[in-house]
Amino acid sequence: MPKENSNLTNCNKIVEQFEKVIKHPIKKQAKCYYTGVDVGTACIVLAVFNEDYQPIAGAYRYADVVKDGMVVDYIGAIRIVRELKEQLESELDTELLLAAVAIPPGTDELDSGALKNVVQGAGFELTNILDEPTAANQILNIENGAVVDIGGGTTGISILKDGKVVKVVDEATGGTHLSLVISGAYGLPYEEAELYKRNPKNHKELLPVLTPVIEKVASIIKRSIEGYEVDEIYLVGGTCCLDGIEKVIQKSVGIPTLKAKNPMFVTPLGIARSCKDTILD
Numbered sequence: 001m002p003k004e005n006s007n008l009t010n011c012n013k014i015v016e017q018f019e020k021v022i023k024h025p026i027k028k029q030a031k032c033y034y035t036g037v038d039v040g041t042a043c044i045v046l047a048v049f050n051e052d053y054q055p056i057a058g059a060y061r062y063a064d065v066v067k068d069g070m071v072v073d074y075i076g077a078i079r080i081v082r083e084l085k086e087q088l089e090s091e092l093d094t095e096l097l098l099a100a101v102a103i104p105p106g107t108d109e110l111d112s113g114a115l116k117n118v119v120q121g122a123g124f125e126l127t128n129i130l131d132e133p134t135a136a137n138q139i140l141n142i143e144n145g146a147v148v149d150i151g152g153g154t155t156g157i158s159i160l161k162d163g164k165v166v167k168v169v170d171e172a173t174g175g176t177h178l179s180l181v182i183s184g185a186y187g188l189p190y191e192e193a194e195l196y197k198r199n200p201k202n203h204k205e206l207l208p209v210l211t212p213v214i215e216k217v218a219s220i221i222k223r224s225i226e227g228y229e230v231d232e233i234y235l236v237g238g239t240c241c242l243d244g245i246e247k248v249i250q251k252s253v254g255i256p257t258l259k260a261k262n263p264m265f266v267t268p269l270g271i272a273r274s275c276k277d278t279i280l281d
Contacts, residue, residue: 008234010038011139012261018055018269019048019262020144025057025091026050033092034160035099036135036272037119039065039077042151042175042194042238045268046084049094053273057092058265059084074114081122099124100275102267105131105168107158117281127276132160134165136236138270140155145232146225148249150239152176155217157224169224175239176212185209203243211248216234218252225255232253 030050034039038045047059063080063112065073089096101115119126131154133147140147143163149156152175159167175197183193221233233255240263250257260266 004133005141006259007140007142008260010141014055014139014269015260015262015265016091016204017263018058020053022058022060024087028054028056029094032277033094033096033098034151034272034275035096035124036086036268036270036275037099037101037124038132038268039080039081039101039115039118039239041154043152043264044077044080044084045265046081047265047268047272048088048092049056049272049275055272056270057088058181058268059087064247066173074118077144078121081118085122085124096278096279097125098275099125100128100135100271101126102132102271102274103135103137103168104151104154105158105170105258107214127278128274130155130271131158131168131170131272132267133168133236135274136234137165138273139266140234140236140270142232142234143229145234146228146230147234147236148221150174150217150235150237150245152238155189155220155251157221159228159230160223161229167224167228169220170227172219173213173220174237177213177216178239178242181213190235197242199239200243206242208241212251214242214245214248215252218249222250222253223254230255233236233257236263238264241265 034049036047043062045198048057050056065077071166101119133149137147147158157169158165179194183190240259246257246259
């Protein structure tokens, strides 16, 4: 495993700050509030930054309103985002108006409108829409390499050169497929398999069972970065919370692979950092 570099160190500091403010929001009045809304396959996360783009509050809830990167329960998505918004507004004693959102790469024509309506339907003014791995890089600040966002339904990949995205890829393989394997291997209903996967105590036992699916994800990464100079791969997304996933991918792809302390929060934090003052038309 490669040594942690400065990008990951800084990322982990922000993630740690966010984990603290989820439990203890910073209630000091801010000049402006920027919210990142991450509507994922398995979890919806809201991250709130102040005018200095530092995390001051956050909330999340597991949900099943998205499938394979697409919103399938529109009303449910609006309801959950609105409820989390109201929770944070109560904790901060303020109204949250500005928000950004992210989508899987390459789905802007199909799903950006749905997510735009979800955010606006929950009471936000939308200021930015960007793809998930690019959002994550707002926190990672990678100049050269690949950011791989493995969510519940999809794996999104952004390849960066000199700080600019030169290629984005999205494929429908992710945490849902891991849960299906667990369901079949252990004879569990899908919902129970999902809960079993989330428990870190089970990860060591599960890793050998899930390795074939992880290797499939690795093959997607390897194929996507072929022909590009990628020195390091950075993993984000809830599925990457699985202990040891980075080792399997590194072995399969043959490129140093790192992940943040809590990869589930990197993308929503990047979305919040991408929030602007100007409202989208």
